[in-house]
Amino acid sequence: MAECALCGSKNANRKTEIDGVVLDVCNNCVKFGKEIAIVRKGNISRNINRSFEIEDVVEDLPQIIRKQREKMGLKQEELAQKIGIKHNLIKRIEEGWYPDNSIIEKLEKFFKIKLKRSIEE
Ligand SMILES: [Zn+2]
Numbered sequence: 001m002a003e004c005a006l007c008g009s010k011n012a013n014r015k016t017e018i019d020g021v022v023l024d025v026c027n028n029c030v031k032f033g034k035e036i037a038i039v040r041k042g043n044i045s046r047n048i049n050r051s052f053e054i055e056d057v058v059e060d061l062p063q064i065i066r067k068q069r070e071k072m073g074l075k076q077e078e079l080a081q082k083i084g085i086k087h088n089l090i091k092r093i094e095e096g097w098y099p100d101n102s103i104i105e106k107l108e109k110f111f112k113i114k115l116k117r118s119i120e121e
Contacts, residue, residue, distance in 0.1 A: 004029055035100070057098055058115055066094045068111045083110050 002012040005023035012024035016033030023033065058064065069079050069090070076094070080087040083106040093099055093107075108115050 006032060056117055057104055058117055061098060061115060062094050062096050064113070064115065065090070065107065068113065069094075079110075083107065 002024040003010060004012040004026040006025050006029040009026045009028070011026045014025050014027060014030040015036050016023055016025050016030050017036045018033035022036060025033070069076070072079075074082070076090040077087040080090045083103075085103055085106065089097075089099060089103065093103075104115050
């Protein structure tokens, strides 16, 4: 795990953007910048201690969001507005950016679909 660029803690599991520079930071320091991404790739989480309940985002999230959005005839900005997030986030999600849980949950609620999966073999 990387070191937090701001406080030096060992738990830099978030990324934030400050003045255009992307930094690895910890949960406490993420608020000092603009959080940009938590990239989750399906197989990474499998290494995490199995005793935790692990949920992960479906791997084809970008395609699913685009398909659902187009099915409803919404522009990216219109969808963002409807679920109350910044308009460029939908664009970034469709380009392959994995948003945090709160946005995933808004999308799930809006489209009435499941975007998270439990990792079970
Ligand atoms: Zn920190």
